[in-house]
Amino acid sequence: MNNNLMKKIGNKLRQRRMALGLRLQDVVDRIERLGGNIDQSSLSRIESGKQWPSEPTINLILSALQCTFEELFMLTAYRDWE
DSSP, rough: OHHHHHHHHHHHHHHHHHTTTTTTTHHHHHHTTTTTOOOHHHHHHHTSSOOOHHHOOOOHHHHHOOOOOHHHHHHHHHHHHH
């Protein structure tokens, strides 16, 4: 996977989490309630672009952040131009 793409997606996930006022642990808790399993360390590595999540994991993260992959980029697109 392209390293720049991983970092960009991770950054978008972090921006969304922070916009919702959530800590890493809050997202981990939401994912667990959805039936998934991830630890804070893994989520942090995903957000920093150091780890690429599996498709089921990214879908759980997006559900926990209450957005789709497409919305993730649309929600933060305006900030990219500033």
